[in-house]
Amino acid sequence: MGRIPCCEKDNVKRGQWTPEEDNKLSSYIAQHGTRNWRLIPKNAGLQRCGKSCRLRWTNYLRPDLKHGQFSDSEEQTIVKLHSVFGNRWSLIAAQLPGRTDNDVKNHWNTKLKKKLSGMGIDPVTHKPFSHLMAEIATTLAPPQAAHLAEAALGCFKDEVLHLLTRKPINFQGQHSAAALGNNFTDYINCKSEEKDTTVEKIKFDQSKAIQQEPDMMPANKPWDSTASASFAMPYNVFPTMPGFQFSPASFGNKADASSWSQSVCSGSTCTAMDQHGQPHEKLEENGDDSEATKEIRNLSNIFNSDCVVWDLPADDLINPMV
């Protein structure tokens, strides 16, 4: 059973594309456009699956694509948008002209995740590791805290292992939220040997956000837009733990009307909160609106809210979410 394959797999070539195949596909699309991918390989004289042709075109051959390295500003945009949308690569790529979702995804997985981990920031939650540990300690009593801390560490064990085995990182001052709290320039200076400007800028954003939070959890309120104006992000602390769903109510706080009370995204999922701080189930619910419509509305709330959710003004977005 299952879905009918998009093509006869036996008669279809797979693997790397040759320049000849690229030429055939490009010239065919230049003449006839991209309607009906199933017919394109047949008409273009290619022994390829239509899906393979579509991917080759959208990810590589399209004339408007950039193929070079990601710039610092592109990396910053990815990090910022990832903190909001999670692994919604197509949404993120839509804000980066000339970049595909595949590009963004690959760059994230191979470079940016490690950069963030190297800075002591969890690439899933975009929070400093120390913050996560503090939250565990303040939210739960032992022994649950110990178990959850162990599980949380397991979430980024690959990055930690990478750091331990490949790139020793100077964590001085980095694992202490108190050290981060009062002076972000100290925080940056403690790793002054690091030349990567992107890393510095990301650190600046992170430390600034932390600086604006006067105390550690639970006093800080991630759903309070004023407390994390510069680098607000969804504070879903344990996104990979079954049954653990962040909501303002879980910290005994009544939800306000900030952006984060409406949308909490993490990892590959995006969970919307209703006005009472209760999570919708993956944006699926009854009502007239389609899921996409609701999601876009949620996004537009973020981008168009009176408060600046993060230092990426709505005007700067290539594709405003409206």
Added chain:
DNA sequence: AAAGACCCCAACCGCTCTACC
């Protein structure tokens, strides 16, 4: 110099969504 480890990224897989009949 050679072998193994690691990295990167193009391509594939399978699922979901949407449009159309």
Added chain:
DNA sequence: CGGTAGAGCGGTTGGGGTCTT
């Protein structure tokens, strides 16, 4: 309204290049 095909999406894989030992 249900079925089907096309398209889009995110996760994963595989192979070639580079680095390390």
